[in-house]
Amino acid sequence: xxxxxxxxxxxxxxxxxxxxxxxxxxxxxxxxxxxxxxxxxxxxxxxxxxxxxxxxxxxxxxxxxxxxxxxxxxxxxxxxxxxxxxxxxxxxxxxxxxxxxxxxxxxxxxxxxxxxxxxxxxxxxxxxxxxxxxxxxxxxxxxxxxxxxxxxxxxxxxxxxxxxxxxxxxxxxxxxxxxxxxxxxxxxxxxxxxxxxxxxxxxxxxxxxxxxxxxxxxxxxxxxxxxxxxxxxxxxxxxxxxxxxxxxxxxxxxxxxxxxxxxxxxxxxxxxxxxxxxxxxxxxxxxxxxxxxxxxxxxxxxxxxxxxxxxxxxxxxxxxxxxxxxxxxxxxxxxxxxxxxxxxxxxxxxxxxxxxxxxxxxxxxxxxxxxxxxxxxxxxxxxxxxxxxxxxxxxxxxxxxxxxxxxxxxxxxxxxxxxxxxxxxxxxxxxxxxxxxxxxxxxxxxxxxxxxxxxxxxxxxxxxxxxxxxxxxxxxxxxxxxxxxxxxxxxxxxxxxxxxxxxx
Amino acid sequence: xxxxxxxxxxxxxxxxxxxxxxxxxxxxxxxxxxxxxxxxxxxxxxxxxxxxxxxxxxxxxxxxxxxxxxxxxxx
Numbered sequence: 001x002x003x004x005x006x007x008x009x010x011x012x013x014x015x016x017x018x019x020x021x022x023x024x025x026x027x028x029x030x031x032x033x034x035x036x037x038x039x040x041x042x043x044x045x046x047x048x049x050x051x052x053x054x055x056x057x058x059x060x061x062x063x064x065x066x067x068x069x070x071x072x073x074x075x076x077x078x079x080x081x082x083x084x085x086x087x088x089x090x091x092x093x094x095x096x097x098x099x100x101x102x103x104x105x106x107x108x109x110x111x112x113x114x115x116x117x118x119x120x121x122x123x124x125x126x127x128x129x130x131x132x133x134x135x136x137x138x139x140x141x142x143x144x145x146x147x148x149x150x151x152x153x154x155x156x157x158x159x160x161x162x163x164x165x166x167x168x169x170x171x172x173x174x175x176x177x178x179x180x181x182x183x184x185x186x187x188x189x190x191x192x193x194x195x196x197x198x199x200x201x202x203x204x205x206x207x208x209x210x211x212x213x214x215x216x217x218x219x220x221x222x223x224x225x226x227x228x229x230x231x232x233x234x235x236x237x238x239x240x241x242x243x244x245x246x247x248x249x250x251x252x253x254x255x256x257x258x259x260x261x262x263x264x265x266x267x268x269x270x271x272x273x274x275x276x277x278x279x280x281x282x283x284x285x286x287x288x289x290x291x292x293x294x295x296x297x298x299x300x301x302x303x304x305x306x307x308x309x310x311x312x313x314x315x316x317x318x319x320x321x322x323x324x325x326x327x328x329x330x331x332x333x334x335x336x337x338x339x340x341x342x343x344x345x346x347x348x349x350x351x352x353x354x355x356x357x358x359x360x361x362x363x364x365x366x367x368x369x370x371x372x373x374x375x376x377x378x379x380x381x382x383x384x385x386x387x388x389x390x391x392x393x394x395x396x397x398x399x400x401x402x403x404x405x406x407x408x409x410x411x412x413x414x415x416x417x418x419x420x421x422x423x424x425x426x427x428x429x430x431x432x433x434x435x436x437x438x439x440x441x442x443x444x445x446x447x448x449x450x451x452x453x454x455x456x457x458x459x460x461x462x463x464x465x466x467x468x469x470x471x472x473x474x475x476x477x478x479x480x481x482x483x484x485x486x487x488x489x490x491x492x493x494x495x496x497x498x499x500x501x502x503x504x
Numbered sequence: 505x506x507x508x509x510x511x512x513x514x515x516x517x518x519x520x521x522x523x524x525x526x527x528x529x530x531x532x533x534x535x536x537x538x539x540x541x542x543x544x545x546x547x548x549x550x551x552x553x554x555x556x557x558x559x560x561x562x563x564x565x566x567x568x569x570x571x572x573x574x575x576x577x578x579x
Contacts, residue, residue, distance in 0.1 A: 229573050232565040
């Protein structure tokens with residue numbers, strides 16, 4: 001158990017490092033990627049795409065090959081250090097105002113290094129733990145590694161909200177956002193210390209001693225038909241569907257509450273945190289269950305449940321946060337503040353309207369209108385920002401709906417590490433399992449928010465300015481549907497008795 | 505079951521090429537519009553080179569299925 005906890009801590013910290021960039025992206029953009037600079041805007045968009053989608057599979061190939069050649073222990077030690085140094089450095093880079101275009105270039109470079117490190121880390125940790133675990137408990141043991149991605153997200157949420165609450169909005173936006181990056185150095189130092197004390201995987205050591213290591217894991221994994229066909233099966237029969245269920249349950253749910261339901265920033269994070277805390281033990285439950293009944297049907301059930309219930313769940317999420325309900329007229333308020341810039345004569349009129357509803361929710365709308373003193377210039381359009389505060393009952397109901405989605409995540413994600421490990425022989429395992437994992441999660445899963453937004457936007461018409469707000473669910477449902485059919489038809493019911501033979 | 509697996513291979517091959525056609529036609533329509541924003545360009549210029557080989561991978565999976573490579577898997 002100490003082996004599992006020791007390797008899980010490092011993986012958790014790597015996920016934390018990766019997520020804080022995503023969560024703090026608006027603050028980073030403000031400091032490093034000014035919107036009026038076209039090149040910087042390109043770099044910002046490139047950073048989010050490249051690190052999440054393109055670089056992770058390359059990291060999987062690069063470090064996977066290394067892990068199959070020199071061993072799991074040293075490889076995932078390198079990925080940990082690389083991730084830690086990149087994260088720490090992001091917290092120290094001076095902003096665009098201080099060093100100009102060098103700032104966004106450095107940030108992009110460090111973000112790419114984060115993506116590379118993450119691409120190498122997961123396969124190493126999953127392989128390492130699985131190769132220490134007894135064959136009949138592989139699902140349960142690797143379940144601990146599977147909790148790290150979700151707990152890493154939880155940790156990032158807690159650190160960010162705590163720092164923001166302690167410092168206040170202005171200080172956090174100015175410099176406080178750097179703190180979550182900088183404190184990562186302490187966590188990484190502890191993880192490196194723990195990992196240095198760990199020994200090499202017994203299965204890897206065994207094949208190394210018997211001289212059966214692969215001399216070219218990349219070639220062996222992807223040019224030999226018997227391995228390549230299993231890589232394709234893993235991707236299209238399991239990981240692609242798992243990726244979209246995971247990203248829908250955690251990230252699209254968060255984005256949907258933020259941008260479509262317009263629920264207040266901290267409330268959204270606490271709802272997600274509550275759902276994660278209750279849901280996380282189920283990674284172990286389904287991991288252990290997969291040791292008894294096989295991995296396949298648990299994963300397929302998770303995908304099926306997602307396909308069948310996403311639309312009703314998201315429809316209910318909209319209903320809970322809806323601001324078109326009956327308004328309680330005497331509980332609302334409206335106020336206007338005017339601020340005049342003494343130097344330019346421009347004035348800013350801020351109108352705040354608070355509405356209370358019979359379902360217990362409160363809606364606050366802030367309209368900011370800037371009036372230029374020079375009347376010959378075109379007057380800017382007013383900006384409107386609406387925020388919903390949920391009633392206590394609705395808060396818990398929303399948390400329950402997000403929890404359901406996290407539960408599906410645990411069904412597809414809990415057993416998948418053991419499943420992938422068992423699909424490939426030890427000599428090329430790190431390489432072979434890392435690539436489909438990062439393509440399934442980085443590309444198929446990582447694209448969920450972007451494609452969902454694109455799909456919703458494509459339904460917008462003049463008569464329906466908000467479009468079909470549930471149209472975004474079409475993408476994860478289709479990918480999970482294809483994966484469900486392929487998985488049901490092609491995946492073996494049991495994988496836990498394969499690839500343990502002498503010589504692997 | 506093996507017969508279903510084999511015939512489904514044709515479906516995966518068709519699906520893969522249909523997806524490639526859809527992606528390129530959408531990208532063409534979006535990128536040929538006036539005043540294309542940087543993030544949209546990045547999106548399509550990243551998606552096409554990443555997704556196309558993946559869909560070719562799905563076609564290859566379909567081909568292997570059609571050839572019976574997955575027959576009796578795990579049985």
